[in-house]
Amino acid sequence: xxxxxxxxxxxxxxxxxxxxxxxxxxxxxxxxxxxxxxxxxxxxxxxxxxxxxxxxxxxxxxxxxxxxxxxxxxxxxxxxxxxxxxxxxxxxxxxxxxxxxxxxxxxxxxxxxxxxxxxxxxxxxxxxxxxxxxxxxxxxxxxxxxxxxxxxxxxxxxxxxxxxxxxxxxxxxxxxxxxxxxxxxxxxxxxxxxxxxxxxxxxxxxxxxxx
Amino acid sequence: xxxxxxxxxxxxxxxxxxxxxxxxxxxxxxxxxxxxxxxxxxxxxxxxxxxxxxxxxxxxxxxxxxxxxxxxxxxxxxxxxxxxxxxxxxxxxxxxxxxxxxxxxxxxxxxxxxxxxxxxxxxxxxxxxxxxxxxxxxxxxxxxxxxxxxxxxxxxxxxxxxxxxxxxxxxxxxxxxxxxxxxxxxxxxxxxxxxxxxxxxxxxxxxxxxxxxxxxxxxxxxxxxxxxxxxxxxxxxxxxxxxxxxxxxxxxxxxxxxxxxxxxxxxxxxxxxxxxxxxxxxxxxxxxxxxxxxxxxxxxxxxxxxxxxxxxxxxxxxxxxxxxxxxxxxxxxxxx
Numbered sequence: 433x434x435x436x437x438x439x440x441x442x443x444x445x446x447x448x449x450x451x452x453x454x455x456x457x458x459x460x461x462x463x464x465x466x467x468x469x470x471x472x473x474x475x476x477x478x479x480x481x482x483x484x485x486x487x488x489x490x491x492x493x494x495x496x497x498x499x500x501x502x503x504x505x506x507x508x509x510x511x512x513x514x515x516x517x518x519x520x521x522x523x524x525x526x527x528x529x530x531x532x533x534x535x536x537x538x539x540x541x542x543x544x545x546x547x548x549x550x551x552x553x554x555x556x557x558x559x560x561x562x563x564x565x566x567x568x569x570x571x572x573x574x575x576x577x578x579x580x581x582x583x584x585x586x587x588x589x590x591x592x593x594x595x596x597x598x599x600x601x602x603x604x605x606x607x608x609x610x611x612x613x614x615x616x617x618x619x620x621x622x623x624x625x626x627x628x629x630x631x632x633x634x635x636x637x638x639x640x641x642x643x
Numbered sequence: 644x645x646x647x648x649x650x651x652x653x654x655x656x657x658x659x660x661x662x663x664x665x666x667x668x669x670x671x672x673x674x675x676x677x678x679x680x681x682x683x684x685x686x687x688x689x690x691x692x693x694x695x696x697x698x699x700x701x702x703x704x705x706x707x708x709x710x711x712x713x714x715x716x717x718x719x720x721x722x723x724x725x726x727x728x729x730x731x732x733x734x735x736x737x738x739x740x741x742x743x744x745x746x747x748x749x750x751x752x753x754x755x756x757x758x759x760x761x762x763x764x765x766x767x768x769x770x771x772x773x774x775x776x777x778x779x780x781x782x783x784x785x786x787x788x789x790x791x792x793x794x795x796x797x798x799x800x801x802x803x804x805x806x807x808x809x810x811x812x813x814x815x816x817x818x819x820x821x822x823x824x825x826x827x828x829x830x831x832x833x834x835x836x837x838x839x840x841x842x843x844x845x846x847x848x849x850x851x852x853x854x855x856x857x858x859x860x861x862x863x864x865x866x867x868x869x870x871x872x873x874x875x876x877x878x879x880x881x882x883x884x885x886x887x888x889x890x891x892x893x894x895x896x897x898x899x900x901x902x903x904x905x906x907x908x909x910x911x912x913x914x915x916x917x918x919x920x921x922x923x924x925x926x927x928x929x930x931x932x933x934x935x936x937x938x939x940x941x942x943x944x945x946x947x948x949x950x951x952x953x954x955x956x957x958x959x960x961x962x963x964x965x966x967x968x969x970x971x972x973x974x975x976x977x978x979x
Contacts, residue, residue: 532732
């Protein structure tokens, strides 16, 4: 019988091989995929987020935990889909038009995925039309925008205006982040939230989808 | 007081007439504010200079790092850029596999062929404080070579090939610094961004294990030849400042407003604070009064018979009038 505490520990400690093998064993043993996700993997990533916010984990630890989570999710995802299990929510994330930086965006995407969200990663240099298409065509509930340059921050405002003009502003919550972005700027451009780190972004996204 | 003497006294906390001035300028600024920049540079001349650089063997770069398009750096890393005036991003790192790809890296030994005579001639001809024309940056160069996320995951559990490569890179940087330390420059510079907005990027334990010994060697090489060492590191790096002081670093350029002046005051008199003024919010958005207040707060918190360099960056979206006000405020603070 698979030891489920091992799955929690594998994600927490960033051991991708162990996470995969324990998940495979658990499925063989008949554990429901949703239980693995909800009872072990997401709580492990929540703990990673807590440790990150308390300066006990740093970017390397966060990334290897996300990698371990991903390796287990690759096994679970088709089974969850077969069973009609829905993700916690859907997020479209991207670095805004004119900006190629992606480490911050990738960290947030990894933590959101670890938090049980379906993440549609639109990449870098993402124009408003791609965010809008994700809302209209994929039904995302949250748009997350990142910018590293002061000069590309205005693309966040433009994207929000375009989302408004497309008539879908009330269908989606918008969160922003990145080195030059501030709470004040987020408020000025009409974003729903600002996050200064990847872990807090998960908490905010959960609050959006939980109403 | 001449610049070289002003900087020396600043670094040794021996009451210079005022903090030395230094304005950092991004290529973006030359494109957007050429006239304003010229006026500021004329009104508040820098106390620092870099020597002219001529290489017997030209470093093998391709393209312009600050123009839209592709640029290949001295190590062979290809940057993609979609905005004029800033540096691009490496999208396909050279080292995807430590076992197979290390040979693709070009160690820029051309840097060792700089014209030492020309450098020395310049140092003798100027009263400015001269910093060497090299800048070891092991962590950042590793990111360009390996890819940022790959490197971070390597750091969580470093493979032996990583450590071997780091040792090789470090030996090269030491050789480069040895060469520069033989010249008549006053100082050398090193850099690596170690901070995120609220914390270090990697654990202090990893940093002490993997990178602190490298910086120790760089600082020791410079000091053994009577050169001072200046370091730039962006982000919230409070957790390693005591280590940098312990290593004997002379001057640190960091985002002091990101960390908080009150927290940094504990290190006053132990290291020189080489600027800056908040370029995330104040320089782009602040009022002149806020700028003057920031300079005053900086002065109060960190000046100790020296130990402060009036430095800021005229970079992306900074208002020219705010940059000018930084230097005006520093000058006013030290006017009789």
